[in-house]
Amino acid sequence: MPAADNLKGQTAHRWKIPSLYLVRGAHLVEDILPYYAEDSLSAMFHDLLAELEPGCKGDAAFYLSLLRTSPADILELGCGSGRLSLALSKHGHNVQGIDTAEAMLRLAKFHRSRLDRGWAQRVSFTTGDMTTFSFPRKFDLIVAPYFALNHLPSEDAVLSTFTLVAAHLVPGGYFSLHVADTDRLSRPLEQEAATRATIQYDTAGSRLQLDIVERHLDPATKCCSLVLRYSMISADGAVGRTSSERLTYRAIEEAELDSFSARAGLCRVGPKVQAGETGYFLAFRNADKA
Numbered sequence: 001m002p003a004a005d006n007l008k009g010q011t012a013h014r015w016k017i018p019s020l021y022l023v024r025g026a027h028l029v030e031d032i033l034p035y036y037a038e039d040s041l042s043a044m045f046h047d048l049l050a051e052l053e054p055g056c057k058g059d060a061a062f063y064l065s066l067l068r069t070s071p072a073d074i075l076e077l078g079c080g081s082g083r084l085s086l087a088l089s090k091h092g093h094n095v096q097g098i099d100t101a102e103a104m105l106r107l108a109k110f111h112r113s114r115l116d117r118g119w120a121q122r123v124s125f126t127t128g129d130m131t132t133f134s135f136p137r138k139f140d141l142i143v144a145p146y147f148a149l150n151h152l153p154s155e156d157a158v159l160s161t162f163t164l165v166a167a168h169l170v171p172g173g174y175f176s177l178h179v180a181d182t183d184r185l186s187r188p189l190e191q192e193a194a195t196r197a198t199i200q201y202d203t204a205g206s207r208l209q210l211d212i213v214e215r216h217l218d219p220a221t222k223c224c225s226l227v228l229r230y231s232m233i234s235a236d237g238a239v240g241r242t243s244s245e246r247l248t249y250r251a252i253e254e255a256e257l258d259s260f261s262a263r264a265g266l267c268r269v270g271p272k273v274q275a276g277e278t279g280y281f282l283a284f285r286n287a288d289k290a
């Protein structure tokens with residue numbers, strides 16, 4: 001979650017814009033785009049922001065620690081740019097990633113195309129919704145990383161996801177997720193220490209400036225609507241491409257996840273594992289014996 005005060009003063013010098021975006025990215029975008037839309041800067045800079053999110057640092061090691069078999073079959077819900085799917089498959093596992101955003105899947109396939117053949121063959125990316133997916137096979141591990149479930153608009157959508165996850169896990173298989181901290185999402189924007197973050201993204205000194213323009217929480221739906229303005233600024237201070245993009249997150253309580261997992265036939269494994277101030281990890285297990 002790109003909360004500006006998380007990112008304050010941070011840099012990611014080694015990060016590079018994927019070259020397929022360098023071809024596209026010269027025009028100004030004035031409308032408010034949905035997050036991860038075609039040509040969005042949220043898609044283009046996703047991996048940069050993931051590098052700065054505490055719950056993404058070392059998350060592959062956390063998910064891998066749950067595996068009891070190798071090579072394992074893993075499903076990633078909301079795989080985005082493939083950041084995690086590619087890291088998990090590097091360890092010899094077979095990974096299926098699904099996502100609703102074509103722009104993100106295109107990035108994932110682009111990153112995969114740069115790997116050696118053996119590694120690339122272990123990863124598949126397909127269009128799919130985590131609330132309705134169906135595969136003719138089961139998985140040893142299903143993951144919903146980097147606030148994936150917070151993108152779902154309702155309790156019904158979260159429950160559908162848990163039900164499908166349970167149906168797609170082998171006996172004894174694990175489901176693990178990284179969830180956004182609810183308090184942060186509910187906090188009025190006026191209470192934020194900063195609403196702007198500036199992140200250097202290349203060695204020439206180019207910067208991404210991120211401003212939180214709006215943030216509203218609807219207490220009835222628990223959905224938080226954020227408008228973030230992305231501005232690309234060159235080393236000499238010239239403002240290049242800008243884009244305002246809307247992200248909707250739904251606050252999910254730990255108790256809601258425990259309740260839905262029990263209804264789906266999954267049991268909780270261990271306590272929640274806090275990842276910085278922004279979120280935490282949970283793990284559940286298919287209650288059927290392996």
Ligand SMILES: C[S@@+](CC[C@H](N)C(=O)[O-])C[C@H]1O[C@@H](n2cnc3c(N)ncnc32)[C@H](O)[C@@H]1O
Nearest residue numbers: 078079080083099100101104129130145146151
């Ligand atoms: C914050 S990104 C995380 C990407 C990736 N999992 C990672 O950890 O780097 C969240 C992703 O969830 C996807 N998403 C949102 N709603 C979804 C849904 N209903 N089904 C599948 N993917 C969804 C978005 O398109 C986006 O790519």
